Amino acid sequence: EDKVVQSPLSLVVHEGDTVTLNCSYEVTNFRSLLWYKQEKKAPTFLFMLTSSGIEKKSGRLSSILDKKELFSILNITATQTGDSAIYLCAVEGNAGKSTFGDGTTLTVKP
Amino acid sequence: DAGITQSPRYKITETGRQVTLMCHQTWSHSYMFWYRQDLGHGLRLIYYSAAADITDKGEVPDGYVVSRSKTENFPLTLESATRSQTSVYFCASSERTPNEQYFGPGTRLTVT
Numbered sequence: 001e002d003k004v005v006q007s008p009l010s011l012v013v014h015e016g017d018t019v020t021l022n023c024s025y026e027v028t029n030f031r032s033l034l035w036y037k038q039e040k041k042a043p044t045f046l047f048m049l050t051s052s053g054i055e056k057k058s059g060r061l062s063s064i065l066d067k068k069e070l071f072s073i074l075n076i077t078a079t080q081t082g083d084s085a086i087y088l089c090a091v092e093g094n095a096g097k098s099t100f101g102d103g104t105t106l107t108v109k110p
Numbered sequence: 111d112a113g114i115t116q117s118p119r120y121k122i123t124e125t126g127r128q129v130t131l132m133c134h135q136t137w138s139h140s141y142m143f144w145y146r147q148d149l150g151h152g153l154r155l156i157y158y159s160a161a162a163d164i165t166d167k168g169e170v171p172d173g174y175v176v177s178r179s180k181t182e183n184f185p186l187t188l189e190s191a192t193r194s195q196t197s198v199y200f201c202a203s204s205e206r207t208p209n210e211q212y213f214g215p216g217t218r219l220t221v222t
Binding site for chain 2: 004006031032034041042043044045048050088090092095097098099101102103
């Protein structure tokens, strides 16, 4: 059975802090790992990672995958209140079948 | 409207009733998915489809039925609704795999 575990489950920080969100997985026929942001509505895409060691970056957000150790991290630097959301990690296997973790709820206080 | 839409957005139904949630996408994406999200949890895959007339079970398919006669539509039917099926349901589509999925706005279903 495919499994994705995210940690921590929740996190409270102050604006300007840097946070690291973790995602570990066990999946048959790994094809990709994806990060989504969910703000009280539908999830929106952040990153897709398929190769180990290659960092994906978008503004203050970055992510990297370690296929040997079966985990990924999502970093957010200089956090803002607008970063408050649930961050979801998903691992995709064959035919697009995706397994999601329970998410990390990030709260950024002013 | 372009994109992916779901209807209804909110639904209250009684235990034992049949209810169908609709999902429509305008991109002609091959892959479509149904997820449920319960409070405090991530998304759990109910059913997915790689193309018209091709569907497969996900993690939690019991009590649900899907069909996909046209590429753009992927309805989800609860044959006899139970209280445990109270949840938010998201439909998603993807052009290919592996690839990001585009999510609809969700349907909040309450079974009384």
